[in-house]
Each structure stands twice: as structure tokens, then as C-alpha cells.
Amino acid sequence: MADGVPKGTVKPLASLISVEEAQNAAKRVHEAIEEREKEASYIERFITENNNLFKLVHTLPDQLSHPIMVPFGKAAFFPGRLIHTNEFLVLLGDGYYADQTSRQTAEILHRRGNVLESKLESLKAMMLDLQAEASFFESTASEAADGLVEIREDYIEEQPTEQKSESGLSKPNIISDDEECAQAMSRMDVLEKLEEEACSDDEDNDFECSSMFSALKLNDRVQKFMDENRFSAASLGPSSGNCTQTSPSEKSTRTNPDLYKFDGAKAHLVAEDESPCVKAISASGMVKSNVTERPLFLSTSKEGRADCGSKIEEVPTIHHSKKEKDFGDNVGDRPAVNRADHQKAFTGSIVEHSHGMPSKQTSESSDLSQVSSSNAPTKPVSRFKMQKGGR
Amino acid sequence: MDSFREEKVKKFEEFVDLRLKPDLLHAIAQRDKVFEQQKVFSDLKRNIENLEKNGVTCLRTSVNLGSEVYMQADVPDTRHIFVDVGLGFHVEFTWTEALEFISVKEARLARQVEEYTHLVARIKAQIKLVCEGIRELLQIPAE
Numbered sequence: 001m002a003d004g005v006p007k008g009t010v011k012p013l014a015s016l017i018s019v020e021e022a023q024n025a026a027k028r029v030h031e032a033i034e035e036r037e038k039e040a041s042y043i044e045r046f047i048t049e050n051n052n053l054f055k056l057v058h059t060l061p062d063q064l065s066h067p068i069m070v071p072f073g074k075a076a077f078f079p080g081r082l083i084h085t086n087e088f089l090v091l092l093g094d095g096y097y098a099d100q101t102s103r104q105t106a107e108i109l110h111r112r113g114n115v116l117e118s119k120l121e122s123l124k125a126m127m128l129d130l131q132a133e134a135s136f137f138e139s140t141a142s143e144a145a146d147g148l149v150e151i152r153e154d155y156i157e158e159q160p161t162e163q164k165s166e167s168g169l170s171k172p173n174i175i176s177d178d179e180e181c182a183q184a185m186s187r188m189d190v191l192e193k194l195e196e197e198a199c200s201d202d203e204d205n206d207f208e209c210s211s212m213f214s215a216l217k218l219n220d221r222v223q224k225f226m227d228e229n230r231f232s233a234a235s236l237g238p239s240s241g242n243c244t245q246t247s248p249s250e251k252s253t254r255t256n257p258d259l260y261k262f263d264g265a266k267a268h269l270v271a272e273d274e275s276p277c278v279k280a281i282s283a284s285g286m287v288k289s290n291v292t293e294r295p296l297f298l299s300t301s302k303e304g305r306a307d308c309g310s311k312i313e314e315v316p317t318i319h320h321s322k323k324e325k326d327f328g329d330n331v332g333d334r335p336a337v338n339r340a341d342h343q344k345a346f347t348g349s350i351v352e353h354s355h356g357m358p359s360k361q362t363s364e365s366s367d368l369s370q371v372s373s374s375n376a377p378t379k380p381v382s383r384f385k386m387q388k389g390g391r
Numbered sequence: 392m393d394s395f396r397e398e399k400v401k402k403f404e405e406f407v408d409l410r411l412k413p414d415l416l417h418a419i420a421q422r423d424k425v426f427e428q429q430k431v432f433s434d435l436k437r438n439i440e441n442l443e444k445n446g447v448t449c450l451r452t453s454v455n456l457g458s459e460v461y462m463q464a465d466v467p468d469t470r471h472i473f474v475d476v477g478l479g480f481h482v483e484f485t486w487t488e489a490l491e492f493i494s495v496k497e498a499r500l501a502r503q504v505e506e507y508t509h510l511v512a513r514i515k516a517q518i519k520l521v522c523e524g525i526r527e528l529l530q531i532p533a534e
Binding site: 077082 | 431432434435438450451452453454455456457458459460461462463464465466467468469471472473474475481489
């Protein structure tokens, strides 16, 4: 135990940014948008006026004279006609006028139109910017209102083993990986006992639960157990606490041996001849994480079919097509998905996405996991992708 | 008691800001519109008088086509003039008829201006009254 003081800080977003302020800011931005809209409509009116005049200037010289009502002041008219239809007096600006022909006037109007269009474009771009700003403020306000928290932990570059101990969870200091494994294993034993107590009434259910475990699935019950037993969370510390600091691949390699052991201790599912090879493989790098999965799945599916036959029998058929499609679409993604689930199971962080997963995972057992193990990815897939795939 | 007074003051201030001042602005804007009309008709009157004095029967002028683009226009006969009598109607008058109409119209506009001036004064008085009420509530001595 390093010092027992959590390194990170957890602040509700509402304490950093008050909901009201964010909403006010959004309101102000909306007002600014409205102003711009007014301006834009003003300019648009100019543009349509300009276009109409452009057409008029084109058609006026077609005839020598046009009968019109000549305005005399604002409130009176004389009947009259337009003469010299190819002569226009155009305002150049600042009180200067120029005598122009129809064609020249059309050119001037065209240039004016271009200027107006560019003005409108810039206004629209500005409005888009403001709208983005407004939506940002609004989302911030709603997030703050929803009680989102900001978790911040300073990154201190240290030895990996020390990092684990300072991960912010009260957890005994583990120096070596072996010790970590042993620790995790004992924790798993405790966890298993608790689970057995809770599930003793229903053996079948219990088994299914355990198979979920072995299939690296997380469900509500597991989460409950973890919550009930803080120490179990503590034992998971190395993987959960480092969540922000270790890459997904690193994590999965670390959690996998634990998992395997857990599985073995739990339901004694894994055949004896499989375990040595798994252990041997798990001693080395990246690929191993996916290899370990295969025996797990195999054993699970075997036992699962034997014990709670009907349920698991039909599940594979349901998910088969989906599985194949997934496999066809992104062969490289599949192992990553599995790994994402490991992560979830042992960080004990995100629960809600895992409902209804176990049966699917069990069904994915033999053939798919073989494929996935042969296509072990060499680079971690983005978290977003993993979540998407995991769902 | 204090909170009650504060409430009252707030209510009065809201009344001034949200009711009386917009009303005042509206009345002033209306009056300005009438002033504009007055100016238009007085201009027209002067112009017609000029035409009469100079005996102009044909006229060449420039017409604004929009966006400050002008074109020459020819009026062959100026003795008949179409004057806006309101609601979008234009009546063909001779010069004398037009001048008669304009004098009637001007009188009416002057009356309207007077009405609006009264209205503005009344609203201003109300604002003053409410402000005095607020002052009394806050027990600030009068200047």
C-alpha cells in the first residue's frame, strides 16, 4: 500500500460548470445567431432585389420606351413613359453617378451580386460556428445537469509495478506478476465461494453464471458481487486502476491469466491437459491473450452443452448468421471485441452494455474463437470501435 | 415587511420597463410616421405650386429603378396628377384639386400628430408617477 490516498480526483461536472451558466451561455449564443439571421435575411433581400434589377436592366433596352407611372414625390404619380432605354445612371458609391449602357450596368450589378453573395456566405459560416458553439454549451449544460463527473488523475511516470499500487484504489502492494496472479487467484476463490452461496439454490443457473464468467462476460450479478465485496474490486485493482494509463492490449494480457485461473478454480471446467499449454502460452506476449481464449471457450461450450443443454443448444443457431457476418466484415475486429469484454469484466466499470451478452458469447465458442485466435490483431483497436463491436 | 416592499418595487419597475417604456417607444414611432407623411405632403404641395407657377406642362425626370439605378422618364402631360389618398388608392386630380386635397390631408395629419403627442405625454407622466411611487416606497427624499 503506497499511501492509501487516492491520487485521482472525482468532481461532478456541475460543480465546475454551473448548469445555469452553461444555459445562459447557450442562450446568448442563440441570440447572436438570431442577429446573424436577421442580417442574412436582409442581405438575401438585397440579393433578390439585385437579381430582379439585373433582369430588368436586360429587358429594358428591348423597346424604345415603356409606359410607366412616373413617381412625383412619394405620394403622387404622373402617367408617363421611360425614354432613352439604353442609358442608365448608376450610383458608384459616395454620391458619384456614372452614365452607363445596359450591358455595363448589368456588369456592375453582377459584381454587386457577387459581393453580396460572399457576404452571405461568410455570415452563414459564422452562423454555423455559432450553432456549433451553442450545441456545445447545451450539451455541457445537460451533462452537468445529468450529474456527469470528471475523473482526473495526474499522470506520474513511474515503474509499472509502482503504478499499480498507486492506482487510487486501496489495495495491497503487489510487486511481481507472480504474486499478482496468486493474489488474484485467491480473490477469485473468495468471489467464487460467495457466488456459490448466493446461487446454491439453483445449480443450473449457477453453472450458467460461471460459464458467463469463463466466457469473460459481465452481468448484473457479477457486478453486484463485486460491489458487495470491495476487496474483490481491490484485487482487480491492477487492471482497473490503470485503466487510463495502460493500453487495451496491455490490459488484456494482464487480466487473462487471472481469468484463466479463475475459470479453473471456479467450475473446474478446463480440462487438465489444456491448462499447461495455456499457461505456457500465457507467459509470452500479445498473441497469447487470444490463444488463451480458445481453450476457455472450448471448455465452456463443452460443459455448457452437457449441463444446460436446451438453452445453449439453440443459442448458436440464433447467433450463427450474425457471427458469420461479423466475421466476414471484420475478421480483425473480433478478438478486439473479446478483449474489450475482458476489460469490462475486470475493470468493473461499465455495466450497462453487457446485458444479454452471455448467451451470445457462449455460442461464439469453438469455431469462431479459433478463427479469432488465428487472426490476432497486432495493434489495439480504438475504444469506440471496441464498444461498438461489443454491443 | 421589507420583502413585501421589495416585491412591490420590483413589480413597479417591471411595469415601467416592460409596459410603459415599450408603449412610449411605440407611440413615438407612430408620431414619427405621421411626421414623415406630413413632410411628404408638404413637399408635394410645394412641387405642385412650383409647376403651377412655372406653367410646366411636360416634364423630364429620372426614375429610380431600384438599387440607385436611374433611368430617364418623360411625362408628356403634367396637368393630371395621381395622388395617394390612403389605403393604396390613388385619385386623379388636377393641380387645384390636388392642392385642396393636400390642405385637408395636412390638417388631418396635424391633428394626428397632436393626438400622438398627447399620448406620449401621458405615458411619460405615468412613468414619472410610478417612479415617484418607487421612490416613496424606498423612502428616498425627493430632490
